[in-house]
Amino acid sequence: MHPNANLEQLMARYQQGDSAAALALIERLSPPLHRFFLVQAVSRRDAGDLLQETWLRIHQVRHTYRPGEPLLPWLYAIARHIRVDHYRKTRRREMREQQVEVLPEMAAAARGGTEQGPDLEALLGALPESQREVITMLKVAGMSLEEVARATASSVGSVKQKAHRAYQKLRELLRVRADESGA
Amino acid sequence: MNPEPDKLDQILARAAGAEPVAPELVERISGAVLPGLRPVRPMPSAEAMVAALLLLSVAVGAGAAAILGMQGLAILSGAQALLIFAAIGLSGGLAASQSAAEMVPGSKAMANPIALMLGASLALMGIFAILFGGYAMDAFVPQGVPCLTAGLSVALPAGGGAWLILRRGFAVDRAAAGSALGTLAGLTGVTMLELHCPNLRAIHVMAWHVAVVPLGAAGGALLAWATHSLGAKRNAAELMQ
Numbered sequence: 001m002h003p004n005a006n007l008e009q010l011m012a013r014y015q016q017g018d019s020a021a022a023l024a025l026i027e028r029l030s031p032p033l034h035r036f037f038l039v040q041a042v043s044r045r046d047a048g049d050l051l052q053e054t055w056l057r058i059h060q061v062r063h064t065y066r067p068g069e070p071l072l073p074w075l076y077a078i079a080r081h082i083r084v085d086h087y088r089k090t091r092r093r094e095m096r097e098q099q100v101e102v103l104p105e106m107a108a109a110a111r112g113g114t115e116q117g118p119d120l121e122a123l124l125g126a127l128p129e130s131q132r133e134v135i136t137m138l139k140v141a142g143m144s145l146e147e148v149a150r151a152t153a154s155s156v157g158s159v160k161q162k163a164h165r166a167y168q169k170l171r172e173l174l175r176v177r178a179d180e181s182g183a
Numbered sequence: 184m185n186p187e188p189d190k191l192d193q194i195l196a197r198a199a200g201a202e203p204v205a206p207e208l209v210e211r212i213s214g215a216v217l218p219g220l221r222p223v224r225p226m227p228s229a230e231a232m233v234a235a236l237l238l239l240s241v242a243v244g245a246g247a248a249a250i251l252g253m254q255g256l257a258i259l260s261g262a263q264a265l266l267i268f269a270a271i272g273l274s275g276g277l278a279a280s281q282s283a284a285e286m287v288p289g290s291k292a293m294a295n296p297i298a299l300m301l302g303a304s305l306a307l308m309g310i311f312a313i314l315f316g317g318y319a320m321d322a323f324v325p326q327g328v329p330c331l332t333a334g335l336s337v338a339l340p341a342g343g344g345a346w347l348i349l350r351r352g353f354a355v356d357r358a359a360a361g362s363a364l365g366t367l368a369g370l371t372g373v374t375m376l377e378l379h380c381p382n383l384r385a386i387h388v389m390a391w392h393v394a395v396v397p398l399g400a401a402g403g404a405l406l407a408w409a410t411h412s413l414g415a416k417r418n419a420a421e422l423m424q
Binding site for chain 1: 190191194195196197202203204205208209211212213215216217220221222223224225226228229286287288289290291292351352353355356359
């Protein structure tokens with residue numbers, strides 16, 4: 001049985017108006033969704049707002065989920081849409097205000113880490129947005145390559161390539177950091 | 184030997200156990216979503232939507248040609264008609280599948296909408312170049328403009344009808360959805376032209392008939408983008424009040 005089969009059943013019950021199923025989905029899926037937004041170089045407050053906006057949109061368009069289909073590609077395609085919209089709005093606002101802001105990637109990279117090593121947000125901040133997104137979906141949300149391809153409207157080959165490049169870059173980054181701390 | 188692969192795996196594995204979200208945030212979300220929760224009817228299957236779109240396309244294209252007259256079909260040989268309508272049917276099937284996929288988030292994509300529009304246009308141009316001759320440019324524009332106008336006039340109601348079929352969907356990429364839908368509408372216009380237009384000069388068919396497809400796709404994308412921008416502005420204005 002697919003590990004997310006239960007999620008799909010919960011979603012079908014949510015469509016039927018079952019409040020308990022809706023609450024269970026919110027509780028189960030909010031942490032990885034919140035992480036998805038945090039990793040995309042937004043502040044913790046913005047991540048909370050985006051999470052709320054995502055659930056409101058999911059609620060509005062819950063009839064577009066087809067029972068029996070995998071839930072995560074549907075859910076993350078919506079979350080991705082919300083994030084892109086937020087990014088565009090932020091860019092427009094920044095351009096209007098004519099402020100020179102720190103680039104999002106740099107802002108994310110500037111965040112700290114823990115004693116066990118750099119945290120995920122800090123580490124992934126060094127990656128281009130598309131690679132960051134793929135790694136988050138694969139590793140945080142636990143999606144398959146096929147599911148990530150569907151959520152990002154791309155091919156499995158393209159997802160594999162992005163993941164491969166991201167791993168290479170992350171390993172290189174960790175090696176450099178290890179060398180620096182050793183020196 | 185790479186010194187850090189395990190560390191990377193450890194960091195990514197730690198991330199998989201995502202930290203919990205603040206309980207007040209979960210409460211806020213459930214407070215917004217749960218009250219008055221009603222059952223909803225899920226979207227029909229992709230196959231049903233594609234079948235409805237294709238039926239509409241055939242009905243509008245053939246219906247318009249029946250009204251205007253089937254002079255084009257009358258002068259085509261059986262092989263020519265078979266090849267042309269097979270190409271239109273195949274492209275239409277892909278465009279209908281992609282249109283249906285665009286309206287359900289996370290659907291399996293059939294083809295990139297721009298590649299779909301280009302592929303359909305180039306395939307039709309190739310077939311027309313093989314089947315027909317005649318590249319003289321006399322009366323090129325006077326004969327072409329009425330065909331283009333008629334093709335677009337048929338594409339418009341086809342696009343409107345297709346939107347009605349898909350209106351319950353939610354497109355995460357509105358321009359792509361509009362483009363796929365416009366391609367299908369454009370192919371409906373080409374169907375009518377091939378049934379109706381008796382001008383088989385290659386240059387005429389390749390330029391003026393096929394042009395309905397990219398123009399339909401561009402119009403669909405533009406319309407989708409404009410309605411989205413208008414909706415966004417209206418939302419922003421409501422928020423400001």
